[in-house]
Amino acid sequence: MASFVRAANNVFKQMLDLGINKGQAESEGDSFISQGFTVMIGLTGAWQGWFFLDMSQDTAVKLAGIMTGEEYETVESEEVLLAGAEMGNIICGNAITDINSIHSGLNIRLTPPSVFAGEGMSMFNVRLNACSVILQTDAGTIKLNVVMREAK
Amino acid sequence: MKGLRADGKAIRVMAVDDSPVIRKLIKKALEPEGVAMVGEAGNGRDAVELCFKLSPDIITMDITMPIMDGLEAALAIKQKNPGQKIIMLSAMSDQDIVADAKSRGINHFCSKPFKTEDIMAKILQVINE
Numbered sequence: 041m042a043s044f045v046r047a048a049n050n051v052f053k054q055m056l057d058l059g060i061n062k063g064q065a066e067s068e069g070d071s072f073i074s075q076g077f078t079v080m081i082g083l084t085g086a087w088q089g090w091f092f093l094d095m096s097q098d099t100a101v102k103l104a105g106i107m108t109g110e111e112y113e114t115v116e117s118e119e120v121l122l123a124g125a126e127m128g129n130i131i132c133g134n135a136i137t138d139i140n141s142i143h144s145g146l147n148i149r150l151t152p153p154s155v156f157a158g159e160g161m162s163m164f165n166v167r168l169n170a171c172s173v174i175l176q177t178d179a180g181t182i183k184l185n186v187v188m189r190e191a192k
Numbered sequence: 193m194k195g196l197r198a199d200g201k202a203i204r205v206m207a208v209d210d211s212p213v214i215r216k217l218i219k220k221a222l223e224p225e226g227v228a229m230v231g232e233a234g235n236g237r238d239a240v241e242l243c244f245k246l247s248p249d250i251i252t253m254d255i256t257m258p259i260m261d262g263l264e265a266a267l268a269i270k271q272k273n274p275g276q277k278i279i280m281l282s283a284m285s286d287q288d289i290v291a292d293a294k295s296r297g298i299n300h301f302c303s304k305p306f307k308t309e310d311i312m313a314k315i316l317q318v319i320n321e
Contacts, residue, residue, distance in 0.1 A: 054305040108216060122213045129211075130304045133283025140286040147288060150256070 041065045041171050043142075044091070044184050047134035048175060051127060056106045060182070063174040070169055072185060074161040075099075077115055079128030082151030083136065089188035091135075091150075092163060092170075093128040099180030100124050100157075106179065115157045125153040131184075193226030194312055197249065202228035203319055206248035208239040208265070209281070210257040214304070218252055218281075221308040227315070236265030243269050243276065250315055252302070255282040255289065267296040277318050281306070 045062055052058040072092075077100035079093040095103070097115045104112055104123035112120050129150065136148045156163075163185070170187035195203050205227050207218045215232045223229060231246045233239040236253075237260040243251060251269070255262040266278050280293055283304040290301065302314045 051305050054307055108213060109220065119213060122211060126211045126213050130283040133304070137284050137286045140288070144287075150284070152256070152258075 041173055041184075041186060043135040043138040044131065044186055045173055045175070046138065047131045048182070048184060050134060051131050052175075052177060055127075055130070056103060056179075058106070058177045058179060061176040063176070065171055065173045067169060067171055071162055071164040072170070072172065072183070074156065074158070074163055075181065075183065076157065076159055076161075077124060078156045078161065078163060079124050080154045080156065080163070081128055081132045083132075083148055083188060084151065084191075085148035086146040086191055087148055087188045088191045089168065089186065090165065091128070091132045092183070092185035093124070093131060094163070094183040094185060095124075096180055097157060099177075099182065102179040103127065121155045121157065125155050128153050128155075194316060195222060195226030195228075197319060202226055203315060204228050204230045204246075204249045205315065206231045206233070206239070206243060206246055206251045208233045208236070208251060208257070208262065209254040210234050211254070214254070214281075218311070221306070221311055222315070225308070225312050227312075236260030236262055236268075239265045240268045244272065250277045250279060250318055252279050252281045252311070255280060255284065255293075263293055263296060263298070266293070266298050270297045277321075279311075279314055279318060281311075 076097040081091045083089045101112050104120040107123045165187050168187045170185050172185040175182040207215045219229045235257045253262040279300040281302045
């Protein structure tokens with residue numbers, strides 16, 4: 041989880057000029073309720089699983105606006121969805137680079153991101169328990185949720 | 193402005209990334225420095241075709257893209273034009289990826305997230321080689 045938090049800190053600072061206050065990492069169980077905007081990225085290789093970047097729709101709109109310098113009304117704007125996807129991709133990519141360099145031979149790779157926008161969605165991992173961390177930013181609350189298991 | 197060649201003309205850059213947001217950010221970072229963004233592509237296949245039409249000074253190339261990834265595209269470009277300067281721009285930069293890229297003759301990397309000064313410095317380093 042530490043690699044993901046470091047990566048998020050780096051991305052928020054460098055791309056968005058936002059500081060983050062990190063909460064405690066905690067076991068999430070096999071599901072969580074989305075805040076309204078969730079980026080999902082699959083992980084493949086010696087370890088498999090998913091990375092979720094979760095936030096409210098309002099936060100997603102704010103972050104997209106900071107990222108591109110444009111103004112957006114809602115998450116229905118394609119650029120908001122794309123900006124969210126790219127944020128998730130870069131955070132996850134940086135974290136996995138860190139993990140791959142620490143644990144030689146893992147060769148974990150990412151799938152292209154999927155973005156889900158909707159109220160009250162339940163994100164459910166079949167038979168896997170996740171770990172999550174809540175990050176507080178000036179744009180709102182961000183959740184990092186990671187589930188990984190050794191590939192059989 | 194930093195984005196000029198030795199002959200005083202703007203450095204001509206083509207941005208290749210499947211994310212339109214990233215292509216927009218690259219443009220926003222480089223154009224104020226005087227760089228001329230001469231083209232963009234969303235996948236490796238389009239990048240190869242466009243590169244030979246535009247002959248940019250430098251291509252910034254994402255790695256993970258649909259249809260043809262950045263490493264395949266860079267290799268295809270280098271096979272026809274070994275002198276084409278390419279900077280791989282990616283969120284993933286572990287040893288295996290870097291080694292794979294180097295085996296295809298690609299020696300320049302920039303990580304995402306990038307700051308304007310980082311990508312500009314890399315462009316100036318590459319253009320002056």
